[in-house]
Amino acid sequence: MGEAVDFSTFVERRADGTAHMALAVEGIGCAGCIRKIEGGLTKLPGVVDARVNFTQRRLAVDWRNDEIDAARIIKELERIGYQAHPFAPERAEADEAQRAKWLLRCLAVAGFAAMNVMLLSISVWSGNVSDMTSETRDLFHWLSALIALPAAAYAGQPFFQSALTALRARHTNMDVPISIGVILALGLSLYETATHAAHVYFDSAIMLLFFLLCGRYLEQAMRRKTRLFAGNLASHKAAFAHRLDDNGELAQVPVAALHPGDRILVRPGELVPADGTILTGASEIDESLVTGETAPRAVRAGAAAYAGSTNFAGALTMQVIAAGTGTLVDEVERLLQKATEAKSRTVRLADRAARLYAPVVHATAALTAAGWLMAGASLHDAIVAAIAVLIITCPCALALAIPAVQVVAAGQLFRSSVILNSGDAIERLAEADTVVFDKTGTLTLPDPAVDVSSVDPDLLERAARLALSSRHPLAAALARQARLRTPYPGAVEEPGRGVCARIDGKEARLGSAAFCGIDAQAQAPSAPAGTSFMVFTHGGEIAHIAIGQTLRPDAVAVVHALQARRLDLMILSGDRPEAVGAVATQLGIRRWTARLKPAEKIEAIELLKSQGRRVLMVGDGLNDAPALAAAHVSLSPITAAHLAQTHADALFLGERLAPVLRAIDVARRARASMKQNLVLTVIYNACAVPVAMAGLVTPLIAAVAMSGSSILVTLNALRARLSVESEPGEALRSPAPVPTTAGTAEQSRPLADTSMEPAR
Amino acid sequence: MNVLIYLVPAALLLGLTGLVAFLWSLRTGQYEDLDGAALRILSDDDVAEHPDAS
Numbered sequence A: 001m002g003e004a005v006d007f008s009t010f011v012e013r014r015a016d017g018t019a020h021m022a023l024a025v026e027g028i029g030c031a032g033c034i035r036k037i038e039g040g041l042t043k044l045p046g047v048v049d050a051r052v053n054f055t056q057r058r059l060a061v062d063w064r065n066d067e068i069d070a071a072r073i074i075k076e077l078e079r080i081g082y083q084a085h086p087f088a089p090e091r092a093e094a095d096e097a098q099r100a101k102w103l104l105r106c107l108a109v110a111g112f113a114a115m116n117v118m119l120l121s122i123s124v125w126s127g128n129v130s131d132m133t134s135e136t137r138d139l140f141h142w143l144s145a146l147i148a149l150p151a152a153a154y155a156g157q158p159f160f161q162s163a164l165t166a167l168r169a170r171h172t173n174m175d176v177p178i179s180i181g182v183i184l185a186l187g188l189s190l191y192e193t194a195t196h197a198a199h200v201y202f203d204s205a206i207m208l209l210f211f212l213l214c215g216r217y218l219e220q221a222m223r224r225k226t227r228l229f230a231g232n233l234a235s236h237k238a239a240f241a242h243r244l245d246d247n248g249e250l251a252q253v254p255v256a257a258l259h260p261g262d263r264i265l266v267r268p269g270e271l272v273p274a275d276g277t278i279l280t281g282a283s284e285i286d287e288s289l290v291t292g293e294t295a296p297r298a299v300r301a302g303a304a305a306y307a308g309s310t311n312f313a314g315a316l317t318m319q320v321i322a323a324g325t326g327t328l329v330d331e332v333e334r335l336l337q338k339a340t341e342a343k344s345r346t347v348r349l350a351d352r353a354a355r356l357y358a359p360v361v362h363a364t365a366a367l368t369a370a371g372w373l374m375a376g377a378s379l380h381d382a383i384v385a386a387i388a389v390l391i392i393t394c395p396c397a398l399a400l401a402i403p404a405v406q407v408v409a410a411g412q413l414f415r416s417s418v419i420l421n422s423g424d425a426i427e428r429l430a431e432a433d434t435v436v437f438d439k440t441g442t443l444t445l446p447d448p449a450v451d452v453s454s455v456d457p458d459l460l461e462r463a464a465r466l467a468l469s470s471r472h473p474l475a476a477a478l479a480r481q482a483r484l485r486t487p488y489p490g491a492v493e494e495p496g497r498g499v500c501a502r503i504d505g506k507e508a509r510l511g512s513a514a515f516c517g518i519d520a521q522a523q524a525p526s527a528p529a530g531t532s533f534m535v536f537t538h539g540g541e542i543a544h545i546a547i548g549q550t551l552r553p554d555a556v557a558v559v560h561a562l563q564a565r566r567l568d569l570m571i572l573s574g575d576r577p578e579a580v581g582a583v584a585t586q587l588g589i590r591r592w593t594a595r596l597k598p599a600e601k602i603e604a605i606e607l608l609k610s611q612g613r614r615v616l617m618v619g620d621g622l623n624d625a626p627a628l629a630a631a632h633v634s635l636s637p638i639t640a641a642h643l644a645q646t647h648a649d650a651l652f653l654g655e656r657l658a659p660v661l662r663a664i665d666v667a668r669r670a671r672a673s674m675k676q677n678l679v680l681t682v683i684y685n686a687c688a689v690p691v692a693m694a695g696l697v698t699p700l701i702a703a704v705a706m707s708g709s710s711i712l713v714t715l716n717a718l719r720a721r722l723s724v725e726s727e728p729g730e731a732l733r734s735p736a737p738v739p740t741t742a743g744t745a746e747q748s749r750p751l752a753d754t755s756m757e758p759a760r
Numbered sequence B: 001m002n003v004l005i006y007l008v009p010a011a012l013l014l015g016l017t018g019l020v021a022f023l024w025s026l027r028t029g030q031y032e033d034l035d036g037a038a039l040r041i042l043s044d045d046d047v048a049e050h051p052d053a054s
Helices: A031-042 A070-081 A091-128 A134-155 A158-168 A173-195 A202-237 A327-342 A349-374 A380-392 A396-415 A425-431 A439-443 A457-469 A473-479 A555-564 A577-587 A598-610 A622-630 A642-647 A658-693 A697-725 A740-760 B004-027 B034-040
Strands: A019-023 A047-051 A060-063 A084-086 A240-244 A250-254 A263-266 A274-278 A285-286 A296-297 A316-320 A418-420 A436-437 A490-493 A498-503 A506-513 A533-536 A541-548 A568-572 A592-593 A615-618 A633-637 A649-652
Touching: A019 A070, A019 A202, A031 A070, A031 A541, A031 B034, A047 A633, A060 A070, A070 A084, A084 A658, A091 A134, A091 A202, A091 A697, A091 B004, A134 A158, A134 A173, A134 A202, A134 A498, A158 A202, A173 A349, A173 A380, A173 A457, A202 A349, A202 A396, A202 A418, A202 A697, A250 A274, A274 A349, A274 A439, A296 A380, A327 A490, A327 A598, A327 A622, A349 A658, A396 A418, A396 A425, A396 A697, A418 A697, A425 A658, A425 A697, A436 A439, A439 A642, A457 A473, A457 A498, A457 A533, A457 A541, A457 B004, A473 A533, A473 A541, A498 A633, A541 A649, A555 A568, A555 A697, A568 A577, A568 A598, A568 B004, A577 A592, A598 A615, A598 A622, A598 A649, A615 A622, A622 A633, A622 A642, A633 A658, A649 A658, A658 A697
Parallel strands: A436 A568, A436 A615, A568 A592, A615 A633, A633 A649
Antiparallel strands: A019 A060, A019 A084, A047 A060, A240 A250, A240 A263, A263 A316, A274 A316, A285 A296, A418 A649, A490 A498, A498 A506, A506 A533, A533 A541
């Protein structure tokens, strides 16, 4: 194809004549890959620098504009053996990276201060029981203050800022009691130092910050990792469109660079890259990703076509329209807005705990002060006791209890191919009691597959090799069966009809029955609804090859396992009743509804919600997006329509349905350990608070209690990880960790077959 | 106890050196690609004059 590819949206041009581009690269898996890519690229004239980031599976290239261009670089990578996809880094990603660095700096400062203050504190504690003079103690206290105060002012910023924002919005979060605790502990210690007292709490305050920052950083790192991975996947999927300019010339542009009003060409076998109206041409398009309907729809000039549909038969010219003006897209958008507004804001476990916690703690401290005053103690002693209560109850453990579990659970989910979009999805997943499935692309595989059982293997192999020469989506499914990956020489495709070639001196044809010259009605075997046939003739041999939607390989087992967990299962599909019924019977799901419009899907979900059920929606289509947003929690396969992906709480990868089951299991265990952790903190407080109220807390006790409880809850969170990982009875665990490059390559292959092929 | 006069500053100085070193390594992006660094050490590019032509 002599068509020019326009990468300019991804290239960052600099004033000195160099250009920079970021690429997500598939298939980087070892040290050799780094060398091959970097070495291969820097050998090209004009390339200034190429640097692989192995952790992120990304490549950054700098080159001189006048000597080489982006297309040449991508071609060279392809020649070396790597698929590279340019992408424009999202703003959010850069912000996250910035925040991660900031947290790490805070953590480093807090760590440094905690170590040095502890060094001084331990000297004081041992000095207090031996022969330390009060002058030396004062020196050590002043030194501690010198280290702790600036360090806390710097490292405490994440908490102080968040607390301030919450207070300005007139509600509290966990950071409010944390900030109050830290500030009071530092203030009291400074006062005590100035009055030559024996006990100061600099070490407690700074250690508290250190522990909490550890939790914050881990949480942030986990989020960043999943976001990064999702970003790579998105760029692997990003397709190119053929844009027609005013002179009728074709240029390949990334879909992201399409504007409303652009005219685009969609060839047979390609995905429709954007919503639009058809200007010329007639074809059949498969809208299973959009509506769930598996039978192709005939379209002519004037009809609307939606992004994500596959063009089957003839070439189409389309005019791109702005998202949200098409009839279906419009309706979906409107429903989405309603669904997201109506979605009752679920209060997170941590926030619920924080809401209960702050008033209780502050009331206890006030009570302590009042009690001591009434007992005749001095104002100073009463306040010291009250502040000791605040310090000892400072929610170190509480603030770690839930994030620690979340980090562990998100890591487990990541390893079993589930990518979380939102942090509190874990809690909501654990609460789900009803699972609603979409059929097409969710219970079934997104790509059609060949029914191999009905055809003679030898004949199938010949048909599959012939199919390699065709760009029709059904032929692509058939071509995947070919063991020998070389197409027959001289094979000719008649677009929209079929392919023919001479094999062993006899004519072979693959395509519609008419194309092969046989009477379709007389010959076609009966088959379940939603199945298409391709006919293959070779000499006198005839084969009817059934190609249709197949269930995900482990769908039956997963459905049974879900039923065994007392979850109610339902199918809500936009497809025809015959097709849905067949799948439901095969899976043993008794409740199903077919031919639902997006609005009806939402209604069905709302009905379930009004019955007090917590619905987990699993769906992939554009038509599922509102239902995904309306459900209590939602999952989408990674092959889902873009809109569905952004509204799902989590995405799962791969061909199997097992991640759905795994997600529920991990979430339930995570919720259980969150609750355990909360109970542990309550027990800790129940023991520590009376001691503090009695005025018996010394800095040593505070330090031991605080770090002890933090370590305890962290260990408890990690224990959950060990117990899940070593569990033997999990037959449905995915065999390989899919979120590796191998998994990604696998994922994008079907897409590459249909949409990327013409690009080369 | 006069020993403290130089021991305490020495301890603080050592700690500060560590902190500054960490902040420097963070600033120069040494934590951007931890897995890659582990693999790059295996490549012999800096030893051989020309990397082999594979």
